[in-house]
Amino acid sequence: MSEAAVTIQNRMEASAPEPPEPSGEAEREHVPGLDPDPELPDFNLFGDDIEEPATTEEKKEEPEKKDESWSAKVKKDRQQRKKEIEFKRREQELAVKEAGLKSSEELREKFVKDPEGFLEKQGIDPMEFFSDWTNRIATGVNEPSDGTRLSQTERQVQELRDELRQRDQERAQRxxxxxxxxxxxxxxxxxxxxxxxxxxxxxxxxxxxxxxxxxxxxxxxxxxxxxxxxxxxxxxxxxxxxxxxxxxxxxxxxxxxxxxxxxxxxxxTKGKRSQVTLSNTLQTxxxxxxxxxxxxxxxxxxxxxxxxx
Structure with a gap:
């Protein structure tokens, strides 16, 4: 080797930093001739702490996923069912109120059209009712008389008695x-x-x-x-x-x-019999x-x- 080459090699060894002491595993895996070149940049490719490249744009927040679990579905179904039940209940209440109003209107129309017939169908004597009504207006005592109050009850009791009597008679006859x-x-x-x-x-x-x-x-x-x-x-x-x-x-x-x-x-002639003679022997x-x-x-x-x- 020439003196110039020796001089250059000595300078490079002097200027190069001392390498860290290798661990036992590194010492075992060290291969002569593969030492890193000190003039090349160190990219730290095999380091433990690898810094991720910084990004200028912030990551967008991902939207929260809907809870599609079984318990969530059951809860949702219960709420929906509760709403349906409440809706049906209100619908039935409205239907009952509507039927009551319709029945009241029909009764009112019947009473206005034919008061006597309406009262008779209810088991109330029209004349007795009108007399009691007039008396209540005149006296200011707004209470029905005993006759008016008991007439319908007596009629119902009599009908019940007749039905029971007829039933007992039919049962006894059978x-x-x-x-x-x-x-x-x-x-x-x-x-x-x-x-x-x-x-x-x-x-x-x-x-x-x-x-x-x-x-x-x-x-x-x-x-x-x-x-x-x-x-x-x-x-x-x-x-x-x-x-x-x-x-x-x-x-x-x-x-x-x-x-x-x-x-x-x-x-x-009684007592006589047919006689057989020589003249009729050949006869039957x-x-x-x-x-x-x-x-x-x-x-x-x-x-x-x-x-x-």
């Missing part, structure tokens, strides 16, 4: 009808049980029901005032049916009708016995089941 129906049903059941258990009244069992026997007992009681027992009623009905059948069997007109219906000769023999020659049992068997056909 109860009586139900009891009568149950008693009649039970009565018919007893008659039916009696008729099924006996064999003494064949005609009655064949031709009459329990209702028929019961109605016959009731009719006999209304006519005579005597209430028949079941055996008495059944015997009376049996005797009546038997007598009716006997009259039918002995009625000449009915016998003649049956003879004609069955092709019987009504001119035959009679297959039926004339009614005149029948016994009672034969007549009954012959007409059995044909009396009411």
């Amino acid at each position: 109860a009586n009808a139900a009891q009568q129906q149950a008693a009649i049903k039970e009565y018919y059941s007893k008659i039916d049980t009696f008729m099924k258990a006996t064999e003494d009244y064949p005609l009655t069992k064949e031709q009459c029901s329990a209702e028929d026997i019961g109605q016959g007992i009731a009719a006999y009681h209304q006519r005579t005032g005597v209430e028949l027992s079941f055996p008495e009623a059944a015997k009376m009905i049996e005797d009546g049916l038997a007598e009716k059948e006997n009259n039918i069997f002995n009625d000449p007109a009915i016998i003649a009708k049956f003879k004609k219906y069955h092709g019987l000769d009504a001119s035959n 023999q009679p297959t039926k016995t004339p009614v005149e020659d029948m016994s009672d049992d034969e007549i009954y068997e012959f007409w059995k089941g044909k009396l009411f056909t």
Whole structure:
């Protein structure tokens, strides 16, 4: 190296400030030949305190964000609901007041148009009211008389009594009808049980029901005032049916009708029978016995089941 170069290097070392003592980590990371050049400006890029560049314009304040949390929404809904409830309440109050005014106007119009009819509908005697009103104006005592004050109350009480009386009557009638129906049903059941258990009244069992026997007992009681027992009623009905059948069997007109219906000769003499001779052996023999020659049992068997056909 030349003397000039050595002289320049010595001057630079003399003028350069002494570097700070490096820490242990810096000493370990120090690489020879990478020392900072003293002639270059120090921008302090790796310092701890980095100063931000100053700005001439102040930062604008950001607007506060609205609280959109759940509690805020609930509070807002409650306030809105409270306002709606208050609005509806006032609306109802106004509607009630309007209806009251309308009703008052209608009553006033009815009273002015027809005072007597209006008072009568309210249960007040118009003449008594006008007399009491005139008396109150004359005496200056603005109190209704006892008659005027009690007339409407008495009318309401009377209407209530009439309604209660009518209700009690209808209830009693329904109860009586139900009891009568149950008693009649039970009565018919007893008659039916009696008729099924006996064999003494064949005609009655064949031709009459329990209702028929019961109605016959009731009719006999209304006519005579005597209430028949079941055996008495059944015997009376049996005797009546038997007598009716006997009259039918002995009625000449009915016998003649049956003879004609069955092709019987009504001119035959009773007790005679058709004679079979040699002259009429080839003729058709009679297959039926004339009614005149029948016994009672034969007549009954012959007409059995044909009396009411």
